[in-house]
Amino acid sequence: MEVAKRLQGVGEYYFSQKLREIDELNKEGKNILNLGIGSPDLPPHPDVVKVLFEEAQKPNVHGYQNYKGSPVLRQAFADWYKKWYNVTLDAHTEVLPLIGSKEGIMHICMTYLNEGDAVLVPNPGYPTYRSNVTIAGGVCIDYELKEELNYQPDFEAIEKNDLSRVKLLFANYPQMPTGQQPDKKVFQQLVAFAKKHHILIVHDNPYSFILNDEPVSLLSVEGAKDVVIELNSLSKSHNMAGWRVGVLCGAKERINEVLRFKSNMDSGMFLPLQLAAAKALTLGAEWHDEVNKIYRERRARVFKLLDLLKCNYSKNQVGMFVWAKIPEQYKDCYEIADQVLYAANVFITPGGIFGSAGDRYIRISLCGSVARFDEAIERISKM
Numbered sequence: 001m002e003v004a005k006r007l008q009g010v011g012e013y014y015f016s017q018k019l020r021e022i023d024e025l026n027k028e029g030k031n032i033l034n035l036g037i038g039s040p041d042l043p044p045h046p047d048v049v050k051v052l053f054e055e056a057q058k059p060n061v062h063g064y065q066n067y068k069g070s071p072v073l074r075q076a077f078a079d080w081y082k083k084w085y086n087v088t089l090d091a092h093t094e095v096l097p098l099i100g101s102k103e104g105i106m107h108i109c110m111t112y113l114n115e116g117d118a119v120l121v122p123n124p125g126y127p128t129y130r131s132n133v134t135i136a137g138g139v140c141i142d143y144e145l146k147e148e149l150n151y152q153p154d155f156e157a158i159e160k161n162d163l164s165r166v167k168l169l170f171a172n173y174p175q176m177p178t179g180q181q182p183d184k185k186v187f188q189q190l191v192a193f194a195k196k197h198h199i200l201i202v203h204d205n206p207y208s209f210i211l212n213d214e215p216v217s218l219l220s221v222e223g224a225k226d227v228v229i230e231l232n233s234l235s236k237s238h239n240m241a242g243w244r245v246g247v248l249c250g251a252k253e254r255i256n257e258v259l260r261f262k263s264n265m266d267s268g269m270f271l272p273l274q275l276a277a278a279k280a281l282t283l284g285a286e287w288h289d290e291v292n293k294i295y296r297e298r299r300a301r302v303f304k305l306l307d308l309l310k311c312n313y314s315k316n317q318v319g320m321f322v323w324a325k326i327p328e329q330y331k332d333c334y335e336i337a338d339q340v341l342y343a344a345n346v347f348i349t350p351g352g353i354f355g356s357a358g359d360r361y362i363r364i365s366l367c368g369s370v371a372r373f374d375e376a377i378e379r380i381s382k383m
Helices: 013-025 048-055 071-085 103-111 129-134 184-197 254-261 271-280 284-307 333-344 368-383
Strands: 095-098 118-125 140-146 166-171 199-202 228-233 246-249 323-324 361-365
Touching: 013 284, 048 271, 071 095, 071 271, 095 103, 095 254, 095 284, 103 129, 103 166, 103 199, 103 246, 103 254, 129 140, 129 184, 140 323, 166 184, 184 199, 184 284, 199 368, 284 323, 284 361, 284 368
Parallel strands: 118 140, 118 166, 166 199, 199 228
Antiparallel strands: 095 246, 228 246, 323 361
16 A cells, blocks of 8 residues: 655654664663663652542543643643743633644644645754654755754844745754753744744743753743744653643634644543643642752763763753764764664664754763663773
């Protein structure tokens, strides 16, 4: 059977493919240490699990749910945005819970893109932006994020492109994979750029609580709701990646537009899960402080590991990864990643999977115990 043309140029997700290879190596007795994927290994808060357990035992919670999500969860997201980002949202009209923010990226692409429409995507950046634009029939235009510019957009360079068919721009701060923190001036420039060129900005904001003392939303910029929709998620901030709870925030008109597509794709989340997510959103600073204390300890080990590999990196990164430039002796990031995998049985992510601008970089996840990182350090030191 011939697959649809929309899948031309879209390969299997890199980690899906690589995990199969790691499984085969493990069957050979290699015991690969996976330091590549950002899947939180810490549990959610016990009170969150308790709500899920208690609510799931009720007999009347197992049916289809509201397509816009439970009012309880929508209000919890609105309160969360006000508390942490100082952004006021109407819980009834400007908040749309999602079954994970990754799914939200596809909802947005399918809502706004016609065949041949262009989208500005960061390079390096989350590969899902590119693949979802392609599946929706759009065309990607890279805007390169350079280390010397602190991985912030070069608006002068972007405007040298033909922007006449550009409908969307994907942005992501704290940036993944580089760990660049958000800058208020850049946020203001993004909003001004979008208004100037009549472009809708999709801001992906799942990392703002990890090793970052000042969470910021692009929606906090004056006038942002006119040109910005923002994705957020509980996956990283609350250790709930497998729960698949995300949110889309923005103007009422944008929410209703995306809902036209989304409501034809799913039927809403399990209600007890939504209520547990609402509980998670009430957790205070002590929760984030506790999680970040663990990540700081792990990050110190990753810095030591990168020193062994003679990589260069910034210690001012935030988020749950560390981005590092590889030594000149290596042809590219894939060479060093393969050497570490096959010689030390440690998997690290080659930066090239995030775009051509990542070819001289690697990324290491902080998702793993200190003992796991110590073992990786020992293996690499013997490599």
